[in-house]
């Protein structure tokens with residue numbers, strides 16, 4: 001097993017950093033650029049496992065992609081809605097967005113497409129999306145449990161029409177459907193049944209679709225209409241720095257009473273996770289922003305907070321990792337859906353904080369963390385990048401933490 005010992009900082013952090021592009025925007029832009037007619041250039045694109053699997057899948061579907069990691073650029077030669085490959089065996093690793101978005105993309109094709117991921121991906125929910133795709137003309141053959149990877153999608157175009165979709169475990173299935181809907185044979189109307197989690201990501205989807213020339217009509221919180229026949233326009237698109245990734249750097253300023261400036265990320269970001277700045281402000285940090293950077297300065301003493309993180313749930317681990325240093329209880333509410341991500345993130349945060357000697361209470365959809373002394377330990381990541389990044393911040397404050 002690889003381990004990384006985190007060197008504690010014995011002084012406040014003082015740094016200006018540049019953060020790679022947003023994963024969520026990179027993968028959305030890859031999908032819509034693949035459907036546009038002609039060449040798109042994505043700048044400040046993210047190069048990571050999730051986006052590389054995504055790009056590889058798109059390429060296997062017959063849509064040429066040129067990766068230039070040195071310049072953080074991806075060129076996509078979109079095929080105007082055509083999926084040239086009639087057969088493909090696609091692997092998405094543990095990338096939820098790739099799993100959901102590529103499953104929807106192949107429904108526009110004409111052929112048979114097998115999709116699979118790592119063992120944990122085989123446990124993550126896919127069924128509600130596949131039910132809609134089946135109603136819209138696809139046949140899906142599950143190799144194991146119904147509603148889970150691996151499966152083969154036999155498609156002959158997507159009919160569009162009226163659908164109901166559950167989105168209480170993930171919003172990504174809704175985002176996936178929204179993005180393919182303009183290429184359906186008829187108009188699409190999607191009604192979300194019950195709760196819609198991670199709403200900020202659906203807003204991001206609609207915003208990115210608009211940036212590429214397609215309109216989504218939203219009625220209330222839960223109904224979405226997309227007219228058939230709209231077409232994405234190929235373009236140059238600059239991906240914003242990843243706000244979720246920036247959270248670790250801002251958290252470093254918060255816990256060490258230091259200062260971190262993130263270049264090119266502003267409060268105007270279309271990423272919901274930019275609201276991390278509000279969380280830190282409520283905990284006593286000072287925020288300075290301009291039209292080209294955001295800067296966080298940590299206080300002498302962080303304060304506790306009671307917060308609903310449904311919409312910004314990728315930040316639960318960041319908040320969990322700095323919670324022991326607050327002056328009073330940290331309560332994180334309404335995040336049952338993080339049990340379906342790279343790992344069960346409620347359980348993982350609770351287990352690792354307890355390993356550090358921190359008192360935590362676990363509930364089905366929330367956690368309550370009591371600040372107190374931290375005993376160094378080796379942190380288990382459960383193959384979840386956010387466990388590693390978040391607890392590395394704890395390690396800046398407490399000598400002896402190993403990831």
Ligand SMILES: O=C(O)C1=C[C@@H](OP(=O)(O)O)[C@@H](O)[C@H](O)C1
Pocket residue numbers: 023024025096097169170171172175197198201313314337
């Ligand atoms: O659409 C997206 O890009 C994402 C949506 C969220 O997932 P859920 O909708 O599953 O909560 C988020 O956690 C994930 O990192 C990225």
Ligand SMILES: C=C(OP(=O)(O)O)C(=O)O
Pocket residue numbers: 050094095096097098314341342386
């Ligand atoms: C949940 C995440 O990713 P995904 O769902 O795309 O695997 C994440 O990056 O925190």
